[in-house]
Amino acid sequence: MTTTARPRRRSRAGFVPDRLLGPIGIAAFALLLEVLPRSGAVSPDDLPPFSAIVRALADEAGGGAFWGALLDTLRGWGYGLAIALAAGLGLGLLIGSVPFLREATASTIEFLRPIPSVALVPLAVLLYGTRLGSTLMLVVYAATWPILLQAVHGVQDVDPVARETAASFRFSRWARLRHVVWPTALPYLLTGVRLAASVALILAVAGELIIGAPGLGSEIALAQASNAVADMYALILVTGALGVGVNLLTRALERRVLAWHTSIRTEVPA
């Protein structure tokens, strides 16, 4: 019952601690962005120095339009992801646990899934114009698939011994679902959610950019059209930071919920 301490991670670089490597990488990238335009290697008109981008970002952050756009994007992302989660989870659990449905839907899913969400832009515009609905439609379409497929696979991964154990102790149907199938599918689902969360963000921004629905995407298009190059880069950096944030959030969720799972737990060798 002893929990062994995680072996101290040796630095791969040898002289800097591992946890500093990430920040050092970011700093190096920022420095590159600063030096490239200043040295004349890239025209500052195409790529303003990093300091100018940061200044533009600070200006943006001072105005209400930016925060409104950020909120719109987060709303499109969040609502879309929530709908995709509900739909993907419900359908996935159902399809995964009924062999007949699995057989019947497999080829349809394989046909529908690779359709790029962006191909639905004309349809979305037709249905919802430039309102939130059009962004949502793209986000939901793209984000449902990873969750649905992960749910279908997860449900089928129940260990035969675990299933027989549940059967031998006469677990009710509900108890099997709640205590055996659900925990088995959960790691799959969370991977699905993590993938879906990134895809949803991409589609939210892409939708706004192409359709012009309110959000960071349309702000980027606006900045580009009005030749505010530094602002455009600033907004792009924000979308990148959002992506990192989303990933950190889902990772943290995984660590919390799956503390028992082989990918996360620290095991004592038997």
Next chain:
Amino acid sequence: MTALLDVCGLRKTYQAADRTVEAVRDLTFGIGDGELACIVGPSGAGKTTLLKCVAGLLAPSGGEVVLEGRPVHGPPENMAVVFQEYGRSLFPWMTVEQNIELPLKQKKVAKRRRGELVAEALESVGLADAGGAYPWQLSGGMQQRVAIARAVAYEPSVLLMDEPFAAVDAQTRAELEDLTRELWQRLGMTVLFVTHDIEEAVYLGQRVLVLSAAPTVIMEDAVIDLPAEREQLATRSDPRFAELRAHIYSLVQQAKTYHDGAEPRS
């Protein structure tokens, strides 16, 4: 002794797309109330198939299993199974206590009583302090103790054990064998213990049923007339133990080729 568990003419054939495999041909035996019987046989003798049919996890192709006068068509309520693969049989997402308690919840045991049963069961396998741990934080032998505790807490009249100690080291195995005897004597349940280990079968059982190679029949129903008090060193060095072991050993050797010559092989 009246038979608590009756297996009559049990037959199991597996139907694959292009061929039929006859796993169990004809098994008939009875296990008396409170008896500890071991089943040995060469690998592939259909031991697990037999056990799954008895446990109601697998429908036989013919014959029937009768437990306390009632034919078994699904897992019976007064039976518990200890599987060989303890690591997969215990749920890693639950603590030891939760693992033991869940079957009791399914049995609709009152909360208070559940707590008592869990504590008693853990105590009886020597893991009184491990309730809050997760199974994967324990060693293999301890995990199998948890699985045994889960079965014991369920208060079954019949305990089925499917090669439960095949995956643990020799020392742990000896401890778990003694634990099994002790629990059996103390709780008075009927135990059906499947193993491929002849010594283990002779050491543990009051009776040893020797199975032939598939298609399975019973070759011999041997009574183990060793003293009831068994102890790893003394019992195993008893001349009678050596005799019985040699006898069962030669039977198992014969079992491997039991069907050769008796019928033309296709």
